[in-house]
Amino acid sequence: MQCKQWVILAAALMTTWVSHSALASDEVVVYSARNEQLIKPLFDAYTKESGVEVKFITGKAGSLLQRLKAEGDNTPADLLITVDAGNLWQAANMGLLQPVSSAKLSEAIPAHLRDPDNQWYGLSVRARTIVYNTNKLNDSDLSTYEDLADPKWKGKLCLRTAKKVYNQSLVAMMIAEHGESQTEAIVKGWVANLATKPFSSDTKMMEAVAAGQCEVGIGNTYYFGRLEDKDPTIPLKLFWPNQQSSGVHVNISGGGVTKYASNVNGATALLEWLASDKAQNLFSDSNHEYPANAQIKPSAQVTAWGSFKGNQVNVAKAGELQVDAVKLMDRARYK
Amino acid sequence: MNRVARAISPVTRLFTQGWRLSALVISLAVLTPVMVIFWSLFSPDLAVWQHLKEHLLWELTANTFWLVLGTASGTLVLGVALAWLTAVCEFPGRKIFSWALLLPLAVPAYVTAFVMVGIFDFTGPLQSGMRSSGIEWALPEIRSLAGVTLVMVLAFYPYVYLIARNAFATQGKRALEAAQSLGYSPRAGFFKVALPMARPWIIGGVMLVIMETLADFGTVSVFNYDTFTTGIYKAWFDMFSLQAASQLASILVIFVFIIVLLEQQARARMRYTTVGKTAGKQERIPLKGWNSVAAVGFASTVMLLAFIIPMTQLLIWASDVVMDDLDSRYFDFLWHSLLLATMAALLVVTAAVILAVANRYYSDLTTRIMVRVATLGYALPGPVLAVGAFIPIAWFDNQLRDGLHAVFGYDGGLMLQGTIVTLLIALCIRFMAVGFSAVDGNLQRITHSIDESAHSLGSSGLTLLRRVHLPILRGGLFTAMTLVFVDVMKEMPITLMTRPFGWDTLAVRVFEMTAEGEWERAALPSVAIVLAGLIPIILMNRHAQH
Numbered sequence: 001m002q003c004k005q006w007v008i009l010a011a012a013l014m015t016t017w018v019s020h021s022a023l024a025s026d027e028v029v030v031y032s033a034r035n036e037q038l039i040k041p042l043f044d045a046y047t048k049e050s051g052v053e054v055k056f057i058t059g060k061a062g063s064l065l066q067r068l069k070a071e072g073d074n075t076p077a078d079l080l081i082t083v084d085a086g087n088l089w090q091a092a093n094m095g096l097l098q099p100v101s102s103a104k105l106s107e108a109i110p111a112h113l114r115d116p117d118n119q120w121y122g123l124s125v126r127a128r129t130i131v132y133n134t135n136k137l138n139d140s141d142l143s144t145y146e147d148l149a150d151p152k153w154k155g156k157l158c159l160r161t162a163k164k165v166y167n168q169s170l171v172a173m174m175i176a177e178h179g180e181s182q183t184e185a186i187v188k189g190w191v192a193n194l195a196t197k198p199f200s201s202d203t204k205m206m207e208a209v210a211a212g213q214c215e216v217g218i219g220n221t222y223y224f225g226r227l228e229d230k231d232p233t234i235p236l237k238l239f240w241p242n243q244q245s246s247g248v249h250v251n252i253s254g255g256g257v258t259k260y261a262s263n264v265n266g267a268t269a270l271l272e273w274l275a276s277d278k279a280q281n282l283f284s285d286s287n288h289e290y291p292a293n294a295q296i297k298p299s300a301q302v303t304a305w306g307s308f309k310g311n312q313v314n315v316a317k318a319g320e321l322q323v324d325a326v327k328l329m330d331r332a333r334y335k
Numbered sequence: 336m337n338r339v340a341r342a343i344s345p346v347t348r349l350f351t352q353g354w355r356l357s358a359l360v361i362s363l364a365v366l367t368p369v370m371v372i373f374w375s376l377f378s379p380d381l382a383v384w385q386h387l388k389e390h391l392l393w394e395l396t397a398n399t400f401w402l403v404l405g406t407a408s409g410t411l412v413l414g415v416a417l418a419w420l421t422a423v424c425e426f427p428g429r430k431i432f433s434w435a436l437l438l439p440l441a442v443p444a445y446v447t448a449f450v451m452v453g454i455f456d457f458t459g460p461l462q463s464g465m466r467s468s469g470i471e472w473a474l475p476e477i478r479s480l481a482g483v484t485l486v487m488v489l490a491f492y493p494y495v496y497l498i499a500r501n502a503f504a505t506q507g508k509r510a511l512e513a514a515q516s517l518g519y520s521p522r523a524g525f526f527k528v529a530l531p532m533a534r535p536w537i538i539g540g541v542m543l544v545i546m547e548t549l550a551d552f553g554t555v556s557v558f559n560y561d562t563f564t565t566g567i568y569k570a571w572f573d574m575f576s577l578q579a580a581s582q583l584a585s586i587l588v589i590f591v592f593i594i595v596l597l598e599q600q601a602r603a604r605m606r607y608t609t610v611g612k613t614a615g616k617q618e619r620i621p622l623k624g625w626n627s628v629a630a631v632g633f634a635s636t637v638m639l640l641a642f643i644i645p646m647t648q649l650l651i652w653a654s655d656v657v658m659d660d661l662d663s664r665y666f667d668f669l670w671h672s673l674l675l676a677t678m679a680a681l682l683v684v685t686a687a688v689i690l691a692v693a694n695r696y697y698s699d700l701t702t703r704i705m706v707r708v709a710t711l712g713y714a715l716p717g718p719v720l721a722v723g724a725f726i727p728i729a730w731f732d733n734q735l736r737d738g739l740h741a742v743f744g745y746d747g748g749l750m751l752q753g754t755i756v757t758l759l760i761a762l763c764i765r766f767m768a769v770g771f772s773a774v775d776g777n778l779q780r781i782t783h784s785i786d787e788s789a790h791s792l793g794s795s796g797l798t799l800l801r802r803v804h805l806p807i808l809r810g811g812l813f814t815a816m817t818l819v820f821v822d823v824m825k826e827m828p829i830t831l832m833t834r835p836f837g838w839d840t841l842a843v844r845v846f847e848m849t850a851e852g853e854w855e856r857a858a859l860p861s862v863a864i865v866l867a868g869l870i871p872i873i874l875m876n877r878h879a880q881h
Contacts, residue, residue: 029836035850036839055836058847062572063832066722070729074736076836083851090575161559168573196457197478200559201852207458223852287851323383326573330390335559 027053028266031068032081033061034253038286039081045282046273052266061087068096073260078267081123081255084165086172088120088254089319097256100268108275108293112314113252122252122315123274124283125290127308128166129248130239131224132216133209142239145174145249148216149189157193158214160205162329165322166220170249171329172321176313177246180328187332198335203227210236225288225301240308247311251318252292253283355702358693361686362709365764368723369588369711375581383570383579391566399563401480402487402555403548409488410544414495415537417634419525422503423511425619426630433500434876436634437493439641440818441868443825443845444490445553446861449854450645451486452477452557483558489641490554491547495540497814498776502533505780511620521620535602535779539772542598546714546768549587553827563587564716577722584719591714595707646865652858660859664839669863672840675755675830676823676867679762680770680816686763687770687815688808691778692800710768717765717828724761725833758833765829766822770815777811778804817871824868841867 032039036058043054059067061082068075068091080097082088091097097119105114105121113122130142148157160167174183195214199205202223209217210227227234240248255274257267273279280291285299297303420426421433439447453459455477462474475481510532514524530537552564563583571580622630686709694706712720732751739745751757781804789803805812827842834843841860848857 033850035847037847038851057834057836058843058850059831060572060718060828060850062575063718063721063828066577067725067729067832070722070726072729072733074733093575161556163556163559163565163569163573165573197476198559200452200557201854203852203854204452204456204458211458211463213457226853323574326569327386327390330386335561 026263026266027055028078028263028270029076030054030056030079030081030255030270031064031077031258032056032058033064033087034058034081034083041286042274042279042282045279046270050269050273052270054270065091065094065096068258069094071260075258075260076262077258078261078263079255079270080120080258081253083126083253084169084318085122085252085254085315086165086169086319086322088115088252088256089316089322091256092117092119093319096259098259098261098264100257100264100271102268102272104272105275108272108280108295110292110294112312113250113254113292115256115316116314120254120256121271121275122254122292124253124280124287125292125310126166126251126253127221127248127290127310128170128218128251129221129308130216130241131206131209131219131236132239133212133214134235134237136212136215139237139239142216142241144242144245145170145218146178146186147241148193148218149186151189151193153193153216155193155195156215157190158195158205158208158217159190159198159334160202160217160219161198161200162326162334164202166202166251167218168322168325168329169251169315169318170218172318172325173246173249173311173313175321175324175328176317180324184328184332187329187334191332191334206236210234221290221302221305222288224305228301238305240306242311243309246313247309250290250310250315252315253289254292354689354693355697357689358702358705358709361690361767362705364760365709365712365767367727368720368761368764369708369715371723371726372581372584372588372715372719375578376585378578379582380570380576380578383574383576384582386574387566387570387579387583391561391569395561395563395566398480398561399549402484402560402562403545405480405484406487406491406548407541407545409484410492410495411537411541413488413492413637414540415499415530417492417637418496418499418503419529420630420634422500423529423620424622424630426622426627428631428634432634432638434873435638435642436496437872437876438638438869439489440493440497440821440872441824441865442490442642442645443553443842443861443864444487444551445557446649446857447490447641447645448483448486448554448557450648451482453854454644454648455482478558478560480560483555483560486554486558487548487551489637491544492637492641494543494547494818495537497818498536498540498773499533501777501810501814502536503529506532536776538598538602539776542595543713543769543772545594546591549591549714550716552716552718567716567719571718580719584715587716588711588714592707592711595710596704599703599707646862649858649862649865652855653862656856656859660856665863668839668841668844668860669867671838672824672842672864673867675758675762675840676820678755678759679766679823680819682759682763683766683770683819684774684812684815686767687774688812690767690771691775692804694775695778706771710771712764713766713768715765717826718832720765721761721829721832724764724829725757728757728760754835755838758830758835758838761829761833762823762826765826766819769818769822773815773818774808774811777808777814781807813875817875820871821868824864 039056043056047053064080065087068077068080080091092115099118101118109121113125114120132142162168171183171187174186196208199208202219203226205217206219206223206227208214221238224236224238227236242248255271257264257271261267274283275293277296280293280296284291288299288302290298290302417436421429421436454461455474456462465472510529511521511524514528519527550564552568555562555565567580567583570576570583690706690709693702728751785803786799789799825842827846830840830842831846841864844860845857848854
């Protein structure tokens with residue numbers, strides 16, 4: 001290594017150091033588990049509209065929570081965004097968030113999609129529903145999540161791994177509804193009906209349903225939307241289960257203001273803007289999700305999948321019962 | 336070693352103490368995150384632990400055992416066989432294979448995994464094609480122990496290959512000559528002389544593979560294959576118990592430390608030093624007829640599976656998204672990746688030289704343990720190491736800020752976390768083992784008689800290092816830098832957690848795409864990672880041939 005190269009390296013190091021200390025005072029700092037391409041367009045739009053800079057960093061929710069915790073009252077973060085209720089519940093539980101009272105937020109976001117203590121708010125809804133192969137089944141063959149545990153589905157069910165939080169939330173909400181022992185029997189029924197080992201992703205699972213490796217599966221609607229984008233003739237269809245009972249399982253992608261935010265007002269304003277009419281479509285449509293604000297219609301493609309009754313139990317339950325759900329699935333040997 | 340110690344002057348003794356002190360500082364740096372993890376043992380999460388013990392622990396341990404065993408033996412056989420063929424034998428295309436077989440090093444294992452599952456699973460093009468043309472063969476299930484082992488062997492064999500090839504290239508021929516003079520056939524010469532002589536280096540390579548396998552999360556999760564590390568992830572991310580995750584991680588570290596010590600004890604009983612001068616032009620063993628066809632077929636199959644197929648698939652996917660996704664920000668991603676990888680490589684290799692030299696001057700137990708402790712970071716799953724490194728740095732940073740504020744009324748915010756210092760420290764801790772093993776392997780080849788003759792000519796201390804050791808070590812240093820460079824390019828969890836604002840790298844880009852399962856879109860940054868990783872590999876190879 002030449003001397004000159006060393007100098008360049010040192011200069012590069014110094015630049016990052018210096019650029020760090022030049023903090024603008026009115027900017028909002030966000031830690032986001034929602035990935036960059038789904039969140040940056042919103043921040044750009046917000047900056048354009050309000051003039052407020054948004055600085056953000058993405059990562060896995062669990063790591064971001066530990067980062068917040070370790071940084072303590074010196075954290076640069078003002079706002080935390082995740083892609084599930086479980087981690088928001090956990091953040092509140094760890095004392096990393098603070099309650100925000102905002103008429104705008106409580107008006108825009110339905111009560112079951114936000115924290116009862118106002119520490120976090122859902123911004124978009126992710127529906128986890130049944131998907132089936134149209135060459136093999138009709139709507140009339142299907143009814144509920146629970147029904148998929150029936151032995152008539154033996155060798156016909158595909159599932160994603162139990163290690164994904166979406167399945168953990170689903171089972172947590174089932175525990176809230178049916179209690180542990182009945183839910184465990186249902187999950188054991190699912191496992192007995194599996195056509196093949198659980199898949200690592202919803203996309204892989206849906207592709208297997210479409211290819212006929214199995215006939216039916218449980219997945220998030222936006223993965224279906226992506227497959228539909230790629231191949232409009234794919235022999236797959238969504239089915240809305242539990243319409244006579246609890247409703248379709250929903251989770252949220254949402255956010256909350258951090259406990260030690262240095263810019264509480266800025267963070268609240270950003271959160272309010274994300275829940276506003278203008279931003280809601282931008283937030284949900286980028287990923288074929290549903291707006292959390294019930295007044296706002298989803299995209300045309302998503303609307304075409306039909307309307308459904310969603311589960312009205314507060315999504316905080318999914319966080320509260322997540323550990324129980326994970327243990328239950330381990331006992332049922334759902335991998 | 337003691338002979339050397341007795342021969343040195345007081346000045347040199349002070350100097351060697353300096354080495355030892357520096358080695359101590361480095362191993363303490365690595366020990367800090369490990370101790371943070373160990374701290375969990377004092378406040379265990381009994382509820383989660385009880386559950387893990389009852390329902391998962393046994394299965395996870397068994398799964399991990401088979402995976403490690405399979406991957407270690409697979410990389411051993413593949414790496415050593417290919418190294419022997421390219422270093423000692425002669426067959427058509429040998430020169431090309433010699434460097435091409437290193438290329439898979441640049442391909443992240445989770446990428447190979449995703450591509451392989453994509454191709455060979457029920458929904459993949461192979462089985463779909465067979466079904467539509469009416470072929471009713473049942474292919475073996477790719478999402479299985481065999482499948483995940485195969486992918487790991489293909490991804491990790493270059494560690495063994497690279498190190499074994501260097502060993503064979505410098506001593507293989509001479510070993511064979513010795514064997515022949517004892518009346519051995521070439522085959523017996525390989526098994527009875529060359530292989531045992533190269534053993535410490537080969538084992539060093541396999542140790543890297545074992546640690547990498549133990550710490551892997553990306554690859555196994557593509558297969559949904561549960562290991563100790565997926566258990567750690569489950570405890571932390573799904574059951575919200577960093578404590579239980581740390582308890583599991585502590586067991587992992589203790590286990591690895593025991594293997595490392597055992598390996599070192601086994602190595603310490605023998606003295607592996609070769610005659611100083613490296614052989615001139617070697618005469619290779621020409622392979623004839625079927626042997627040569629088999630050699631070409633073998634090497635091509637490995638190349639095809641480990642590099643050509645994954646790379647082709649990646650390029651196809653990347654070309655689908657390149658128009659939409661490739662923008663000017665990729666220059667930043669690339670620049671950040673390169674800068675980070677270069678700085679980490681330089682730091683790690685500097686530290687590795689200090690450790691290796693300390694290890695050479697001092698053969699006492701303390702030094703040996705100290706040096707080995709410094710390599711433990713490689714066995715910890717990335718996020719666990721990241722959090723272990725982050726907590727003490729954040730603590731220090733908080734104290735610093737509060738202190739400055741109290742004394743000078745100056746509030747500069749968190750000073751370390753806003754910079755890449757945290758990230759670099761964590762990366763160095765992680766990849767110390769990679770750098771050390773390459774440097775140490777080469778340093779051990781310098782005989783003590785060289786040291787002694789240098790002493791008799793008045794060279795000692797830094798002069799000895801600069802004028803005698805470093806020139807001989809050059810190849811090893813370059814190998815170490817390349818390995819660390821490529822590993823940092825591929826590294827994801829530590830970069831994700833500890834990077835400063837605006838410091839996105841290519842690997843972070845891969846995360847952004849895969850976080851919501853958009854693997855095909857992740858092809859573009861993956862291709863960039865592979866291409867950038869190829870540069871030092873090709874340079875290293877040029878270097879090795881001169």
